[in-house]
Amino acid sequence: MSAQTIDGKAIAAEVRGEVAARADALRSQGVVPGLATILVGDDPASAVYVRAKRKACAQAGIAARDHDIEADISEAKLLELVDGLNRDPAIHGILVQLPLPGHIDEARVVEAVRPDKDADGFHPANLGRLLSGNPLVVPATPGGIQQLLIRSGFAISGAEVVVVGRSNIVGKPLAALLMQKTLGANATVTVCHTGTADIAGHTRRAEILIAAVGRAHAITGDMVAPGAVVIDVGVNRTETGLTGDVDFEGASQVAAAITPVPGGVGPMTIAQLLHNTVDLAYRSSE
């Protein structure tokens, strides 16, 4: 079998078009959706992501307020900046790009963002709402993956979903999202991690396999069930260029469908961030 490649770029373009139309409607009511992005330090990967997010904002009619901060900023100063944005009525969403430099307590900064301006959905209040089935903001990568599956026509309800990776940004919120008793969810979700005894034993049972490991080619073809849908969240920089967490060639021999890296989950994460920002702007104007 040679798997169908899921075109994340095309599906993200569709979502971005919808978001731009909603942003237009808001602007005609006198509200310009505003997203503040904070990039601390000079991590090259983070700089690339934030640049892409800012560019996408402009294309969707969202005013991006860019804050590029020196790596040695104190935690107190960073919290001050967040506090100012929390109070600024022109700002509807705040994004602090992670990871932050080691001297800053990441959790403290994430918790400083007002939950109703939390464009990433990382605040514990928003994660708690997601878990309890009443989300305000869904984290961008999990939300983007859900949209990718829905819009590609893959049934999530009743499916065996296996997520490899338990990060706060992807694995945990994704499991919470896909297990909810709602449309576009209602899956049986297993989360594998470094403490899992036999990861391949789980992944081979997956109808939908989602790799968010952070290690190039951690998922090989022999770990994939015939006919599975494989979603690759990984972005790993190797000597041969960007590559995902899945061995694309090997997995393509057995899977029914697979996302490429780049061009799969990445564009969907950005589209979902724009969606979250316009959603928060709508709520603030209600």
Ligand code: GUN
């Ligand atoms: N670092 C890696 N992914 C993300 C993301 O989705 N949002 C933020 N803020 N930082 C990240």
